[in-house]
Amino acid sequence: MTPSIYSEWWANLALDVGVVMLALALDQLLPEPPARFHPVVWMGRMISGLERFAPQRPASALLYGFVGVVVTVGAWGAICWAAMLGLAALGPAAYLLGGAVLLRTSFTVRGLVAAGESTRRALEDDDLQTARTRLRSLVSRDRAAMSAPLVAASAIESVAENTTDSYIAPWLAFSILAVPLAVAYRAANTLDSMWGKRGRYEHLGKSAARLDDLVILIPARLSALLMLLSGALLRLPIRQGWQVMLRDRRSTESPNAGWTMSAMAGLLGRRLEKPGHYDLGAEFPRPEARDIARGNRVAHGTALLGVVLALGVLTLRHWVAA
Numbered sequence: 001m002t003p004s005i006y007s008e009w010w011a012n013l014a015l016d017v018g019v020v021m022l023a024l025a026l027d028q029l030l031p032e033p034p035a036r037f038h039p040v041v042w043m044g045r046m047i048s049g050l051e052r053f054a055p056q057r058p059a060s061a062l063l064y065g066f067v068g069v070v071v072t073v074g075a076w077g078a079i080c081w082a083a084m085l086g087l088a089a090l091g092p093a094a095y096l097l098g099g100a101v102l103l104r105t106s107f108t109v110r111g112l113v114a115a116g117e118s119t120r121r122a123l124e125d126d127d128l129q130t131a132r133t134r135l136r137s138l139v140s141r142d143r144a145a146m147s148a149p150l151v152a153a154s155a156i157e158s159v160a161e162n163t164t165d166s167y168i169a170p171w172l173a174f175s176i177l178a179v180p181l182a183v184a185y186r187a188a189n190t191l192d193s194m195w196g197k198r199g200r201y202e203h204l205g206k207s208a209a210r211l212d213d214l215v216i217l218i219p220a221r222l223s224a225l226l227m228l229l230s231g232a233l234l235r236l237p238i239r240q241g242w243q244v245m246l247r248d249r250r251s252t253e254s255p256n257a258g259w260t261m262s263a264m265a266g267l268l269g270r271r272l273e274k275p276g277h278y279d280l281g282a283e284f285p286r287p288e289a290r291d292i293a294r295g296n297r298v299a300h301g302t303a304l305l306g307v308v309l310a311l312g313v314l315t316l317r318h319w320v321a322a
Contacts, residue, residue, distance in 0.1 A: 012318055013314070013315060013318040015092055015095060015096060016099075016178065016314055016318070017311060017314065018096050018100075019095075019096055019099040019100050019103055019174075019179070020100075020103070020171070020174065020307070020310065020311065020314070022096060022097070022100035023099075023100040023101075023103040023104040023107075024109075024307065026100060026101065026104045027104055027107070027108055027109055027110050027111075028109070028110055032108070032111065033105065038105060039076075039102070039105045039183065039186075040105060040186060040190060043072070043076060043186070043187050043190045044190060044194065046072060046075075047068070047072060047190065047191055047194050047195070048194070050068045050071070050072070051068075051194075051195070051204070054068075054204050058202075058203045059203075061203040061204045062203045062204070062206055062207070064204065065195065065203065065204040065205055065206060065207045065208060066207040068191070068195075068204075068207075068208075069188070069191055069207045069208050069211055072187050072191055073184050073187045073188050073191070073211075074184075075187075076183050076184055076186075076187040077180045077181065077183065077184035077187070078180075079183075080102060080179055080180040080183040080184070081180040083098070083102065084098070084099060084102075084178065084179050084180060087099060099178075099179050102179050102182075102183060103170075103174055103179050103182055105183070105186070106170040106173075106174075106179075106182040106183050106185065106186040107166055107167040107170040107171065107182070107186075108166055108167065109166070109167050109299075109300070109303045111166075112159060112162050112163075112166045112167075112299065113159065113296045113299060113300060115134070115137045115138050115155075115158075115159075116138065116155045116156070116158070116159045116292050116295065116296050116299075117292070117293070117296060118134045118137075119131050119134045119135050119138070119151065119152075119155045119292060120152075120155065120289050120290075120292035120293055120296075122134055123148055123151060123152060123288075123289035123292070124289045124290075128147075128148055128151070131148070131151050132144070132146055132151060135151055135154055135155060138154065138155055138158035138159070138162075139154050139157075139158050141154070141274070148288075148289075149286035149287060149288070150273070150275075150286075152286075152287040152288055152289055152291060152292055153270070153271070153272045153273055153274075153286065153287050154274070155292050155295075156264060156268070156270070156272060156287055156291060156292055156295040157261050157264075157272050157274070157280075159264075159292075159295055159296060159299050160227070160260045160261045160263070160264035160272075160295065160298075160299070161257045161260055161261055163223050163226075163227065163260055163299050163302045163303070163306075164216050164219050164220045164223040164256065164257075164260060165189055165216065167303055167306060168219050168222060168223040168226070168302070168303075168306045169185055169189075169215065169216050169219035169220075169223075170182045170185050170186060171306055171307065171309075171310035172218075172219050172222070172309070172310055172313065173185040174310065174314070175310040175311070175312075175313035175314040175317060176313065176317060185215060188208070188211050188212055188215055189212060189215075189216075191205075191208035191211070191212070192205070192208045192209055192211070192212035194208075195208040195209075196208045196209035196212060213254070213255055213256060216256050217255070217256060220256035220257070220259050220260060221256075221259055222309065223259070223260050223302060223306070224245060224249075224259035224260045224263045226302045226305040226306055226309065227241075227260055227263045227264060227267070227298060227299075227301075227302045228241050228242060228245070228263055228267070229301075229305055230298050230299075230300075230301030230302045230304075230305055231263075231267035231298055231301075233301055234297060234298060234301060236267045236268070236298070237266070237267065237269065238267070240266045240267070240269065241263050241264075241266035241267035242263075242266065243266060244262050244263070244265050244266025244280070244281050245259060245262045245263040245266055247262070248262035248265065248278075248280045248281065249262050251278040251279065251280060252277070252278045252280075253277065253278075258278070258280070261280055262280045262281070264295055264298060265280040265281030265284065266281060267298060268284075268287070268291055268294055268295060268298075269281070269284045269285075270284050270285060270286065270287040270291050271283075271284045271285065271286050271287070272287070273286075
């Protein structure tokens with residue numbers, strides 16, 4: 001690598017590292033952007049608009065859902081790619097600030113942990129009804145009859161599962177193909193959250209669900225490994241976490257969610273159960289409010305390690321490109 005190429009490689013890498021670090025700072029210091037300015041909200045409106053024209057017949061709905069996935073993910077990736085080209089043409093400062101703002105909308109660490117914390121505080125105040133209400137920001141399941149241990153388990157499960165969706169996957173997407181891929185990932189994840197359900201969405205959302213399973217196949221497993229390492233740094237039983245993960249990872253309907261949730265169950269030594277669906281770490285006691293805080297610390301550690309991993313992949317990508 002000649003001095004001029006090395007200098008350009010270093011400058012490009014430093015700029016993308018700056019985008020990541022500034023996006024992290026925005027996540028920690030500022031609230032979510034208002035709905036009218038939030039790309040994920042716009043994605044949701046686009047998906048809802050497409051849904052209004054969806055056919056009812058299974059075969060037609062399946063085809064329409066596939067086209068909807070291609071259009072939505074492709075459109076958001078292309079829009080972001082064009083935006084980043086424009087920002088790059090304006091100069092490094094515009095690229096850095098604009099890229100950080102766009103990347104920030106594709107992930108959240110603070111929002112995920114804060115949702116778990118608000119549920120924990122309500123449980124510690126013995127306000128079960130408020131805890132059930134606050135859990136709404138983490139899970140969509142019926143909460144009306146949940147006991148306090150099931151509320152705690154649901155909060156821990158959701159935080160564990162969403163370490164993949166909320167930050168590890170978008171960071172890895174950025175490290176591979178910059179902001180456009182991170183935003184395209186968020187579009188795919190939003191499609192899955194809106195269409196990837198059974199019932200009325202069984203056929204319309206099949207492509208969205210399969211795409212989401214595919215794109216987080218590797219991130220979910222990496223997130224589980226990072227979670228185990230985070231637990232080890234926090235002096236939690238990593239061997240127990242590893243054993244429970246290997247044993248229970250296939251207990252969930254999702255081929256990916258079980259990895260992080262079962263790893264968390266083993267690290268905390270707590271039973272994480274969704275009645276009628278799965279029972280992870282069934283030999284352990286049911287969780288309490290304080291276990292949510294323990295799970296959040298593991299999730300924070302997973303995020304820190306995830307940043308290191310993403311920066312490593314980013315450096316490798318720039319090195320290969322040079």
